[in-house]
Amino acid sequence: MSTGRNGTLAIAITLLLALMLEIMPLPDWLAPFQPQWLLLTLIYWCMATPNRVGIGIGWSCGILLDILKGALLGQHAIGLTIVAYFSLKLHQRTRVLPLPQQALTVLLLLLVERLISIWVIGAMGYPAPSLWYWAAPLVGMMLWPWIYVILRDVRRRFRVS
Amino acid sequence: MIAAIVISLTLMMVDHRWNHLERVRSALSVVTYPLQYVVSLPFRTSDWLSERSSTREELFSDRERLQKENLELRARLQKFEALEAENVRLRGLLDSSFSIGDRVLVAELIAVDLDLFRQQVLINKGSRSGIYIGQPVLDANAVMGQVTHVTPNTATVLLITDAQHALPIQVNRNGLRTIAFGTGIIDRLELPQLPNNAEIEVGDLLVTSGFGGHFPAGYPVARVTEVRHEPGRPFATIFATPTAHLERTNEVLLVWQLDTTNSLEPQENTQEAEQ
Incomplete structure (x- = not known):
């Protein structure tokens, strides 16, 4: 049981770190390339430990992110929920893929979140963002192998299952 | 899954239309404030270090200038x-x-990144310092925006260039009143409600008119940069650039009005002194 508690702590800490990375200030020209850290971490835990991390945790993290970013309550939550659902559905197929193909699947999931997010922005009456808006998922895709390896090491170290 | 989506959608609707969720927001900020604090810590430390390590000559020249x-x-x-x-x-x-x-109270910006699509900043004073929703925020030069969310230690400021911000203003030169809308671009305001024959020129200073009751009258807002008269349209296309350094300020001023009654003749207000 003690490993289970350790594991929970590890998951919580990685998610909190991802939240902090999300609000890390970047220079203006770099801001559109900020990857969706929280989403990447959430996808990993959904795929690696689908019986522990899922829609509920995704939604709660989304609400926290909304408050941190000063967005509409639920704007990120809805995207994270839906992506968590898809990664739970896909986890058995994706887990066995080699890393590059995994990265492509992750790109799709990241794009889904951006799509939902742009829909919310449009519904609120904001002008459409520039094309750089779609750069973040690409950056996320390229970062995926590293994130995967780091989080896998974390998972093995703390024997999260 | 469906439940979570429905809850998110309702939350968005409620949050967009009404202000009932402010209490939820400030309750949850107990969790988020430490995160914001930790993220801004390295920037604060580097600021402090650069302040400490400035040389004697720099300090002297600073003192002279001040x-x-x-x-x-x-x-x-x-x-x-x-x-x-x-x-x-x-x-x-x-x-x-x-x-x-x-x-007036001085507050500092907290170095965290907020949503890319909204023009807003986070400041390090909150309801403990008496800040309230709708309070005007200025920098050393001009109006910056107004407070939209308050938590005990922080407050979110919506800048005047946000696409959902509108500000009652008047032309300082002749007292012509209108409303300035944000465009979502950091250095651009739009004045869509002036007719083609309105007396406004490039370079005109726009100041707050005090109408609407949120902002005190007579603070500078923006300078007109572009006036286009298109014969086919009933209204002129007018753009202005905020005089506040919205991208570069580190410190902001929060204003409490001691007397909230609006003056009836705004064009004869206190800004004579600023000319």
């Missing part, structure tokens, strides 16, 4: 005080109300 500036400002203030007294006396003769003064 002394000069102080002298200049004092000279201008003398004139301003005389004018204010005169203005109050004249208004007393006319029996019209006049806001006597504003109370």
